[in-house]
Amino acid sequence: MDLIRHLRYFVTVAEELHFGRAAQRLHMSQPPLSQRIRALEERAGGRLLQRTSRRVELTPLGRRLLPEAQALLAHADQVSGLLDALAEAELHELRVGLPPDLPAALVGGILGACRAAHPNAEIDLVQGHPQLLEQQLRAGSLTLALLRQPVAPGLRPGTVLRRPLGVLVREDDPLAAGETLELFELAGHELVLFPREQAPDHYDALLADLRALGFAPASVRPADGLAVAAGLVLVGGAVALTDRPPADAGGLAWLGLAGSPLWLHAALTRGPGGRADALDDELARLIADADGWDLAGAAAGSRPGPRPSSGLLA
C-alpha cells in the first residue's frame, strides 16, 4: 500500500465529507476512491468513515487517524518541494534540439534564454533533422526539441507554433511577377519538398491538401535542406514549398500563397518522462516574436465552420 497516497484520499474525504466532491478534488472517479478508502479501513481494522445515504461522517477511529494523517501529509509536501528545489539546482545539463535552417540570430536568442533560465547548467544546442531529434528526445539524450507537428504518440509537445508555407521559384519564372501565388498556378512544375521520412504525417497531409486545393504535382522531388531545395529550383522546371527562403536567395524569389492555406506546425517538445517548465513557454514566445511564427492557440480564434455535408455525423 502506498500509505501517503491512501492517507491523502482519506484526508480529502474527511475534509469534504462527501465522496463525489472529494473525487472531483482528487481528479478521479468515485469507485476507485471508495476502493482505496476500503483498503485503508482494512489496514486500520475498522471503519474510518460512516457512510449514510445522505452524508459521510468520521468514526471515532477516523477522528483519531485524521490529525496524524494531516501532519504526515504536510511533512510529505515539504519533502516533495525540497526534492523539486534540489532537482532544479542539480539541472546541470540542458540539451536543446533545433531544426536546421534557423537564422543565427534566433539560435543566439534561444541560447541566451536557456542560460538565463538555468544559469548553472551546461547548455548544448544540437541541430538536426526532425527524425534524428525525435530519436534523441525519446532516448533521453535531448532535454527538449523544436519539432514539426504532429509527432508520434509518447512525446510531449507544448504550445503549438505555426508559420505559413510559401513557394520558392526562379526569379525569371513568370510566376515570380506577382506578390502572392495561387496553388493552381504551380501546375506543370515539379514540386520540391522535404523528404517524406523526415515527417511522414506532415508530408502526407500536405500532399493531400495540395491536391484538394488545386495543385496535383506530376512528381515530387525530395530535398534535404533549404540549400538543396534552392539548387533544384535554380536548375529549372521546379518550385519548392518551404516556410522560408534560403539565406542566400540569389536568382530566386520566395512568394507567399494567397490566403495562407498551408502551414508548418511546430512545438517545443519534451521527451516521454519530460516536464515542461517556464522555459518552454518563454522559448515559444521568443521564437514566435523573432522568427515570424504564430502562436497557433491564439491564432485559432477563428472557428472552422462545418457545412451540412461535412458536419458531425452527416
Place this chain on the structure above:
Amino acid sequence: MSEPRSRSEGRLRRLFAAAGVRGRLHACDVDDPGRAVEADGGLAVPLASTFKLHVALAVLRAVDAGTLEAGETLRIGARRTAGPTGLAAMRDPVRMSVRDLLYLMLAVSDNAACDALYDRVGADAVGGVAPALGLRSTVIRGCCRDLTRSMLEDTGAADAGEVFARLREPGALDRLAVLDPERTSRSTPRDMTRLLGAVWRDEAASPASCAELRRLMGLQVWPHRLSAGFPDDEVVVSGKTGTLPGLRIEVGVVETGDGRRTAVAVFTRSASSRLNLPQADAVIGTAARLAVDALA
C-alpha cells in the same frame, strides 16, 4: 482472386493514394455476391452515420413484426440530439410519424430523427440486426448522442463548434474514440455490402419494408460522394453517407443501365484534418465506379 480482380485492387490503392486518403472498399454483384472487388474489404472500420441503416432495419423489422406502426407519431422535444441537418438543426418541438422520421434520418442523416427512432425501438433491437443478418464483424455501440458525447469528452470541448476548433490542433484526431473501431460502432466494408445485398434481394426484412428502405436510400440528397462517380443519367445510385473528422464513408447500391445491381462500401481516412476536402469526397465515387466497371 482472379488476375483482373487483383489488378483492380492495385488501381484502387493508387486512386486512394492520389486523393490523399487511406481507402477500404468492398463491392459485389447483388445477384451473384461471389463476384467481388475489394481493397482491404475485410478490415474493421468505424461506422459513423452508416449505423443509421441498422436503426432503419430495426424499425422496419419491428413494423413487420407488428410491434410498431409506421404511422405512429413520436414527439421530438426542444431538447434533442444536435446535428447539421433536419430536425437536429431545427428548434421547435414537433410530432412526426415513424416513417417520416426514417425519411429524414436517411435522406439528410438527421441525428435527432435517428435518436428518436433508436429510443423507440431500443438498443437491443438495433444491435440485433447484425446477428439476424449474419454480419459477424458488425457491432453497434450507442446512437448519435453517444458519438457526440464521446467527441466532446475526447477533445474537452463544450459544444460541437468547439470540437472542430480543437481538432485543428495537430494530432488531435488520434485521440478520438469515434474513429477507433475498437471503441465505437464498427463493421467491415464486406459486412456492409452483405447488408445492402440483403436489402436489395428482399432478405433483410419483408419485401415491402426492403422496398421502402431502397426508396428512402434513393432519396438521399448528397451529390458529392458515391453519386459523383456516376454522372450518367441512366444510373440509379442509392446510398448512406457517414462523416466524422477525417472519416468519409458512403455505402450504397449502383444500378446500371445493363441491369446490374452492385453493392459498394467505401470508407476513407484522410491524412489532412480539413473538414472540406472535395477530392476526398469525390474519390469515393471514382473508386466505386472503378469497382463497378471491373465487375462488368
